[in-house]
Amino acid sequence: MTRTAEEIGRTALGPRPLPPLGDQRVAADIASVDTVLSNGLRVIVVHQPTVPMVELRLRIPFAGTDPLHSARAEVLAATLLTGTARRDRVGIDTDLALVGADLTAAVDPERLGISGNALATGFDTLLDVLTDALTAATYADDEVLRERARLVERITVARSQPGTIAREALQKQRYGDHPFTREMPDAADVETVSPEEVRELHRAAVLPRGSVLVVVGDVGLDAAVRQIEAATAGWSAAASAVELPDLPDVTGGELLLVHRPGAVQSQLRMSAQAVSRTDPRYAALQLANLAFGGFFSSRLVENIREDKGYTYHARSALEFTPSGATLLIDTDTASEVTAAALLEIRYELGRLGLVPPSSSEVDTVREYAIGSLLISTSSQSGLASQLGALAALGLGVDWLVDHPRRLAEVTAAEVADAALEFFAPSHYTGVIVGDAGKLEALRALGGVLMP
Template structure:
């Protein structure tokens, strides 16, 4: 593996894994913003980024097609990400296409207009999906209005995006400083770094990466019913602060989370999905809210099963905190997650994605192979302490999104759920 920061600030990590004669590419550019307009402009930029470039772009696309090279871009609330692949012999074509996109601007107005209009129609449908509604309801309930957490922009700001705004954002924020590029596959690491250095030599250094956007503190025990009239399904979304991934307690907390709801044999899945049939989906895991890691518990249920499912989730949280995971549960969870990690790292695509993710989260590339070994060393006592410290049901905040008229009476009887006055009177 070669790991180098180029003079312009771009960090390049190249690893040889010649299991098949292919190369995988992952690039992450810091792209968080503080306004809804930024989210909309960044979404348009990601959509048209690979359609522009200098004169000869058509020749570049033809060369990519001829050599079997793929490259795509998308954005999240914190990153603009590019991913691609190519046969090992076409690495120069892949890197050249990437360099062209990041160094020579993006599409003109004639290309941006139809993309923008299509996005407005697509976003209207995406934002109506229950998962998106629940995610935004959770963020609003926990933090208030935080545009920097928006994954799916609003249609109106997207419709207002101009070509000039897209080009200005490209010039201002698509910079090598703080950007990470990972290449994995049938390659020579040093030669790959040199190839990237030459191709991106014209990519300006730019300014420093903006600091992480601050978030209000996440209060404990605030669960609200969010009305979604006439919904036949409900979404339960609970969160609580977790320790950072670099914390010594994180491996034990990871195993406790797996035992609770992290895979198909976990307590939560066995109870409310397999045993009682109360949920279509139930899981627990971790999510990054900007620079804050939270422990999540999610369930999707039928409206008539929502109240009982919520009660069972709280009961399972309490049981994990009071009835420690057994040695057998711990061993099963440990072997499952280590096995899944090894399967992921065995492929070029999985290894590239894992390395890029680890580095973006502040770790070194070695984290992807070191973390499974950390899990092997976790003791049952450490998992018991993590379960006791992090799975108190009263420490979780969140939302229950569904038909308030049908859910309010049952949730009022359970107690501890904020119910809007309109729902309480219905």
Template sequence: MITQTGASFRSAEEIGRTVAGPRPLPPLDGRTAHTMPMPLDTVLPNGLRVIAVRRPSVPMVELRMALPLPASTYGEAATAEVVAATLLRGTPGGGRGRSLSDPAGQGISLDASRSAGRLNIVASAPGPALGTLLDTLAGALTSASYDEEDIVGARARMPRQIAVIRAQPQVIAQEALLAHCYGEVPALQEVPLAAEAERVTADRVRRTHRAWVRPRGAVLVLVGDLDPERAVVHVAAATAGWQDTGAPAPAPELPAPRGGVALVPRAGAVQSQIRLARHTVSRSDDRFPALSLAALAFGGYFSSRLVMNIRETKGLAYRTDCGFQDHLDRLALTVDADTATDVTVRAYGEILAELRRLADSPPSAAEIDAAREYTIGMAMLALTSQAGFAGSVLTAVTLGHEPDRVIRFPELLREVTTGEVAAAAGAFFSPGAFSGVIVGDAEQLEPGLRALHDRLKAHD
């Protein structure tokens, strides 16, 4: 017994035991069915799609919004970045990267950012302040001022920010992968070019806003302590002045990927980045649930084959992963690894060997069950908060699914058989089907990679 300031405390060991012995642990329940609150899903007369879901777990409302923001040139990609950086500057109380609060201190936060092909808006507010949030957002969408001072400030900051981001090995490797596979495709560019950002003018930003920041094709998701019908009515009233500005720009076409794996020189680098990718079926394809489990069992989480081999057992990689990337309208299966220069060739050889081994020895029932429970658990965890639920719904919808995909997909995973995963492994993991790059010190890597290539060619 531990005594402190007159109070009695029991140790952890004492708490965990009874007179009859240790307290039994309750059974784990990994099969709890999650239900989807009935969403109100409607398209307003101006073309804006609004999805409102009541989840009053806390007295807050989360807002997530995505608007198509295509770019056919690198100049347009840089202009879109400035649009995102300054969209809220002229909004009363607004500002990128900082909280927005009205004079009454309603505790609203609002932020805009850009990803490849999309303008993203993230906001939250206490339930009673939802009206203020919607009015503020509508004001930015319909009448952002884009003052010359704000544009000049953004244009001055961006080159420094871009230089820091573009120096990151992950960014260098991703851009090298896309360039090798497709050549120049500005619509895929996540980080604009500094030289292009310096040429952006306020007039160009205003023209881009008028042409691209349009309601048709945009999706707004509201989740939280709200009445869905009243919320949609308020969105409709707030955005009544936000009218469609014509036909959207045609979607950029993605060329067929270039084959082979290229060595991208990075002189003096002490680390290398291995990036492999191949096109695969869409997420709406009946084979995708099985393919996602095959990818997870192969290299998508801490107990997967690739992680256990080249990271945990052999210590060849700092990080390795297998997953999916959206390349415009195509879905790519990707395999990544970050390694030290002196073990890059060996790590790459092990990746190729694991890919071949997956077809010859597909994941067992135990591997599939472990991968299934992991991904279902992560998906369900994302839905426990209002913010996670709103983000998951928006992601599902922007990828072409209905809102209930967030709870239907885990159920689809439960139905996948061992045979279906084996078929996916055999169909999509052949090493020769992957294109890619190895970014690193070419002087040190080239001889080893050439020797590895010769050995593999002789073996085949």
């Protein structure tokens, strides 16, 4: 007779007890090399032969102060891989497909990123196509005009979305007119970008010095460095890639209500200053954030989602910036419960400092943090992406391997200190996007700048 899962999980005395968690395994030493080539390109290679593939992540600092820089950069990223002096768009796609490879480019206010992968036997081809684009991208007029039109359409649609409106408003509330806020250009600015402007931006800003290339996969360390050195020999310049200027610290203050007529939902975005991965308080802050709103069983989710039903999704996360990090709380609620949700968020922020996470809470989020890190770095793709993000801070494999130990050593008292230091409600600023006429109850709470 076949038993159901429910029957298997129970005894005559009740549910079977869950087995205890095993010891959390810490990542073993990772075979790697971290070096700087003669052209100034930093190269990190990790030998991880779990599958016969190779993952590649290239980060080029790509800041600019010109108000039109973000528009030109978006068009550049969209057309970088559409043709070179040796290959047209079809030629690029064909050469990559023959070795099971893929390359994509994306840009933000901080960097131009190129990601790719290939069969390990096609690593030479992947490098050749990459460096061909870096040194000889043509940005043909017809390709630029075609991709520009597509970008205008996508940006126009995106800018009508409440999440995009909230994100842009939050960035300006936190950082004013700093170039870091220009995450999405205006469609009208993109329409003015010419092919020659894109070509000039490539010549001036796509530079190896100060950039980082991460390679993870079934490759030999020294052999891969030699391959990269040979492939990038023609990519050189005396100047360095341009980093963003430091951001001002986020200071607490009023939330700004952004009026969106007719909206039936509100977008709440709240932010406070945090510390970067290199700060000795970072591990404790990471665990405090998880306890507050960083995973599904957190205090914030239990309160405004599970108990009150104000939202389907709520979270708190660390956002890393060029010079540090911030805490971000985001959730969307129906207009009629927006004020109540804000009240509960402030309550949970205060409670985290006054009633800090218990030892059992800390143990739970510690297991989650270590397990999530190990899972995210168990694949070639995940490890490459993690290292690419760390490289921006000058960090590498050693930091990643050692972080589970730092998390394991954090005490409940240190988490309590982090909760009190970083989660005080007065430290937060932010925005609420919604129909002001439906949000009059916010006046009673105070701390919200109404239109």
